Every structure is written in C-alpha cells, then in structure tokens.
Amino acid sequence: MGILEDTGRFLYGLVESAGRGTILFLQALAQCRYFPRNLDKFLGQVFVCGVSAIPVVAITATFTGMVIAAQTGTELKKYGLADLTIGPIVGASMCREMGPVLTAICVAGFVGGGMASVIATMRVNEEIDALEVMSINPVRFLVMPRLTAMMIALPLLTVFADFVGILGGALVAQFQVGVTYFVFFDYLKWALALRDIAFGLVKAWTFAVIITMVACEQGMSASGGAEGVGRATMRSVVYSFLLILVANYLLFSLVYRTIFTKVWS
C-alpha cells in the first residue's frame, strides 16, 4: 500500500509540475516581447547553459560514440559488415538519438539542477517577492532569459555532441575495429540524412523547453528553507529526466514517423 501510495504521489507531482511548467512556458513566451531589452541577461544565461556545460557534454558524447563503435564494430566485423555499416550506425545513433538525449540528460543534471536551486534559494529568501514588490515581473526577469538562452544553447550543444561523438566513433573504428577514417566517413556521408540532424535539433528544442520549465517551475514554487531548495533541485533533475525520456519516445512516434519520414522522404 505504501509503495502504491508513494508512486501515486510521485506521478501526481510529476503531472502537476508538467501542468504548472506549461503555464509558466506560456507566460515566458508572452514576456519574449521584452527580449531585446534583456540581452545582457540572455547572454549571461547562454554562458551558464551552454559554455559551462561543454566539458561534461564533450566527455559524455566522445565516450558514447566510442562505445557504439566498439560494440557494433566488433560484432559486425564477424560478418564482414563493419566497413559498410559502422560509420552510418555511429552517425545515425549520435545525431538522431544519443546526441540529443544524452546532451539533454547532462544539461538537465548539470544546468537544470543549478537553475532550480538558484531560483528556489531566491524564493525562500523572499528575493522573488522583492522583485514583485519592485514591479519587476519575475517571469520576465528570471524565466524568459533562461528559456531563450537554453533554446539557443541546447541545440548548439547537441550539434557539438553529435560531432565529437562521431569523432570518438571514428577513432575506435580506426584503431580497434580496423575501419579507416576514409571508409568510416565515406559511408557516413552516404547514409546520414539531413532529416536525422534536423530531427535531433527538434528534439533538442523540445528538451530545452522541458529542462528550463521544470527547473524554473520547481524553483518558483519552492518553500521551506534549505530543505525546500534541496527538494526542488532533486525534483527538477528527476522530473526532467523522466519527461525527456517520455518526450523522446513521443517525438519519435508522433513526429519522426509521420512528419519527418513523409515530408523528408
């Protein structure tokens, strides 16, 4: 009974957070008309969301590309298919799946958690109340710059992750599987479609909205001192992970298999 109750409470919290995050997203979109006058906040957040996450994303993507090449390459080599397929497999896996999802997971933990804790601390210290009292809209001041920055930074990080992941895969193909760079990239170019990269970017934009909105919503609704800040941070990371995985499946089923394969065939 306890487990069922806990699961129900957790799912209720997840759905409630998604709902409040959706409302916050609409409010942030409405505040985008003030974007040109808040460029400094936007640029500061681009650094926080993008530049600071580069080392983590680079390491994760490189080793992911390497492990895909190592796992598939050694198996396919047995059947003499490594030359033909290792490049396309690494490329498609990175651009369509691993690049966007792993980058989003890294950023949700690394940046989203930080974002939630900063806003939650501001909430419990009455800094957000102070903004409202000063006639400063907290959504305009805190959420809109973070949302716009993340929507620029995450797709760029995803392209970067795709690139270094493919490079990592090419290294393993050359030195461990015995497929030369020339063969790896030749078949990769032949097989990798523009729609795979575009689909990866659509995913990245969706994940950017999820990460920012969950983090900001959890931060804005935090209460209860230091414990509340910790709870908001933890929930932000866990809810983001789950919503990213759910959205990833839905995007493949509803968007890629319908729009992308038909329009881009």
Place this chain on the structure above:
Amino acid sequence: MGGRTDAEKPGADTPAIEIRGLRKSFGGRPVLRGVDLVVPRGKTVVVLGLSGSGKSTLLKHIIGLLKPDEGQILVDGRDIARATADEIEDLRWRFGMVFQNAALLQSLTVAENVALPLVERFRQSRGPIRLKRLDSSEREGSAIDRRRWRQEIAARVSEKLALVGLAGSENKMPSELSGGMRKRAGLARAIVHDPDILLYDEPTTGLDPIICRHVDDLIIRMRERLGVSSVVISHDVEGAVRTADVMALLHEGVIVGQGPPEEFTKSPDPVVRQFLEGRSEGPIKVL
C-alpha cells in the same frame, strides 16, 4: 506612468491606506479574521503582534502579493484586491518595502541592488520616469533624462546609500555586509524611486540595540525628509513607541487596540497590557 488625471488624484485627507474587514484563511485555518486599519497620509503606523499572528500576511495583502478572501485594501482610494495585474504593477510603484531579511539579490552588488527598480523600469517602459527630489514635497519633481540614465541612476543610488549611512559600499556584495548593513541597503533600495508608502517587515529583528536605534532613527528620518506614509510590522514595543504616530496590536487575526503611542501604552485592554508588559500569564496563550 501614474495612470491618473489630476481630477482623479486623491485628496490630502484621503488615507494612504485603508483596510476594511480583511479576512484570509490558509487551508481552512483563519489567519486574518476581519482586520480594519487606517494609515493616514504622511504618518507611521506600527502593527505589533506575536510571531505567527498574521502581521506579515497583512503586509503581503497591502502590497498585493496575496489576495484576500473578503474585505478591501484601499491604496489612495483604489482597491488593490480587485485591481488588474497592470494596475497592481502601477500601484506597487508607489510602494517601497523593506523585507525582514532585506531580500537583496545575492548575485548583484549593493549598488546594483539599489538601482534595480529604476534600471528595470527604464528597460521595460518607454515613457518618462518622474521622481520627486529629496528636498521637495512635490511628488513629480524631476524626470530622469533617458540619454544619461545610467549616470543619473548611479548618482541617485549614491545619494540614497549616503542617506542610510552606507556611502562607499556600492561595490560590496550582500554576503559581505552585516545584518544591519543589509537592512539599510534594503531600505536604500526601497526608497530609490521615492515611493509614497514604505512598508517595513520587522526592520529591527535580529539586530543589536544600537543598530535597532539607528534603524528606528532612519524610519523617522524617512517620514520627516521624504514625507512618506509607513506601515511597520514589529514586535519591538520600545522601537514602536519611538517611531509610531499610531500603534496597533494584531492578535488572533483582528486589531484588538490602536491609537497614538501615549494613549496605546496606557490602554487598559488586558491583551494590550500583557503584550506591552511582556508577561507570559494572561489572555494571550503562549503555548
């Protein structure tokens, strides 16, 4: 900016704030049970009460951070409880608020914190921003020149910091300030746009007696030099007697006694007497 014509402006006899029958419950638990309070223009009203008596809730209603279940909160004759979001934003520009923990933004310097209301107002509005001068009783004295706004705001920030005794602290971070300095920086931020009404949430809580006295002097100076109407939430009786034009006691969600300090301190009401004398026995149940 003000959104009102001269004909609509409140008269000198209109109270700065009038609260009528304010009721508020949280989760079925009543916190305010029908508060009636008048803040005359240019006067300081100190609302005393035990911790958890609803004082901060009352303050959050006055500034429009909370909506009442019942009752009216009239600011210059306009009901903030029924105002639209734009009207609330406009009304809030007439307020300055000093938070219990100062609520300075930790990522900004003292000067950036103090300048924040003006900087953000400049960024989001295209119209002129008119502010009264410190030495003038006229509300709309000088307009900040849009071409030189950064320099004008910096000068204003230095002026306000000097007024609260924090000259030279412009580039310090809030974490480098003591509790009393943070409160004074919070006060400088609250007065940077020359508000008509100042709200103080427990301004002397957690401060040593000398700093308490200094903060009390600042509250008096704000009234005398800027002519602002003030609401002070506190449980410091000594400070209240020094600063208040009107003292009031909030107990169990209602105002049980109010009047000028000389009358209030002689009140025969047993609840007021117990609070003033700080006795644990009496009609106020501590546990």
